[in-house]
Amino acid sequence: MSAFFAIVKKELRAIARERTILIAMGIQLFIASFSSALLIGLLSLYDPDSVGIYGRINLRVGWVGATDSALITRLDERGVNVVPFATAADADAAFRREEVAAILVAPEERGEVVEMKLYLPRLEARASLIQMILQEPLKRYENVLRAPRGVEVRYTDLQGQPPTTFEFIYSALVPILMFFPAFVAGGIVVDSLSEEIENGTLGTLLAAPLSLDIVVGAKIAAAITLAALQCVAWLALLSLNRILVENVALVLLLAIIVAAIIACASALVTVMFEDRERSQFVYALFILVAASVSYLLDVSPIKTIARLASGDYFTGAAEVALFAGVLAGIASVLLFVTRRVGAFR
Numbered sequence: 001m002s003a004f005f006a007i008v009k010k011e012l013r014a015i016a017r018e019r020t021i022l023i024a025m026g027i028q029l030f031i032a033s034f035s036s037a038l039l040i041g042l043l044s045l046y047d048p049d050s051v052g053i054y055g056r057i058n059l060r061v062g063w064v065g066a067t068d069s070a071l072i073t074r075l076d077e078r079g080v081n082v083v084p085f086a087t088a089a090d091a092d093a094a095f096r097r098e099e100v101a102a103i104l105v106a107p108e109e110r111g112e113v114v115e116m117k118l119y120l121p122r123l124e125a126r127a128s129l130i131q132m133i134l135q136e137p138l139k140r141y142e143n144v145l146r147a148p149r150g151v152e153v154r155y156t157d158l159q160g161q162p163p164t165t166f167e168f169i170y171s172a173l174v175p176i177l178m179f180f181p182a183f184v185a186g187g188i189v190v191d192s193l194s195e196e197i198e199n200g201t202l203g204t205l206l207a208a209p210l211s212l213d214i215v216v217g218a219k220i221a222a223a224i225t226l227a228a229l230q231c232v233a234w235l236a237l238l239s240l241n242r243i244l245v246e247n248v249a250l251v252l253l254l255a256i257i258v259a260a261i262i263a264c265a266s267a268l269v270t271v272m273f274e275d276r277e278r279s280q281f282v283y284a285l286f287i288l289v290a291a292s293v294s295y296l297l298d299v300s301p302i303k304t305i306a307r308l309a310s311g312d313y314f315t316g317a318a319e320v321a322l323f324a325g326v327l328a329g330i331a332s333v334l335l336f337v338t339r340r341v342g343a344f345r
Helices: 002-016 019-033 035-046 048-054 070-077 088-096 124-149 163-199 201-206 212-240 248-273 276-296 301-310 317-343
Strands: 060-065 081-085 102-106 117-119
Touching: 002 163, 002 212, 019 163, 019 212, 060 088, 070 081, 070 124, 081 088, 088 102, 102 124, 163 201, 163 212, 163 248, 163 276, 163 301, 201 212, 212 248, 212 317, 248 276, 248 301, 248 317, 276 301, 301 317
Parallel strands: 060 081, 060 102
Antiparallel strands: 102 117
16 A cells, blocks of 8 residues: 555656646636636626626716616615716716716606616727616616506516526536546546556556556546545635535535546556557547537536536435446446456566
8 A cells, every 4th residue: 555655646746747737727726716707707708788787897977867866876786986967068078088987867757758868988898888787777767767656567676696697607617617627637647657658667667566456546546636636626716706506515526526437437548558649539539428428418427516516406415326336337347457457467
């Protein structure tokens, strides 16, 4: 066992010197550290209306009208800085000096129809952004105007987050952070084993004396250890970004099991082909095919981890146990092959 842990330590030290792996980890660190900011930015591409909900932009809007209007209260609640002006001419002058980003002209509420005017900058992107921010308080103001007239439309009182946010967090962000370390672990095992074979150092290790299955197992253990540490760190950073992940223990366990499955599969491929180019190609092909096929199944690791992280009542330890069974099967095949190959070396 001392030789086993010695190889594990050697592999971890080698990983610390590998720039490609460090860059991959740095990308994951960036995603996990700034997940709340990325959530807003990427959601704005997928669902532009989300900017009006999550964006916290310092927006100054010129106001021409009664200063006791209920709309001003709604704008203040949204974080919009309302700048009152006595006349539309004064507001227009401030708008041209870029002291305010837009102008709202709100005449007194008379009769059944309240006509408001919104003046926006000519730049289309900026105007669209302002409209998205003002959209929600204006809708709430509509409810205020409807209430005295006996019209009840409470569509803006719905609680909770939009479905696009839920989908992005649990079907994209969490799976990316939890499974990317597994892909890195598989690449580490392929590179490490193929390098030992191509440089002839594997024979030196086997003459230690060490069996091939112990050498392969140590390299897999080092890769899984690194993947587990990354997943723990990413979950902690998600928590700091106030992104709720339910069933943390099961999510972490599933991520480690998937990392072990990929690491064992990559080791099996490398032991069979014994060169870096073919092993990397087959490993990449295996990842693409396995991910595509599993996504079509109800037991896909992506679907399972999304359900666990979102707190799905019908997903739990039993589903994680299925992947543990897959790991046991692949590990058994790997042990059989390494012992067969090691017997001929």
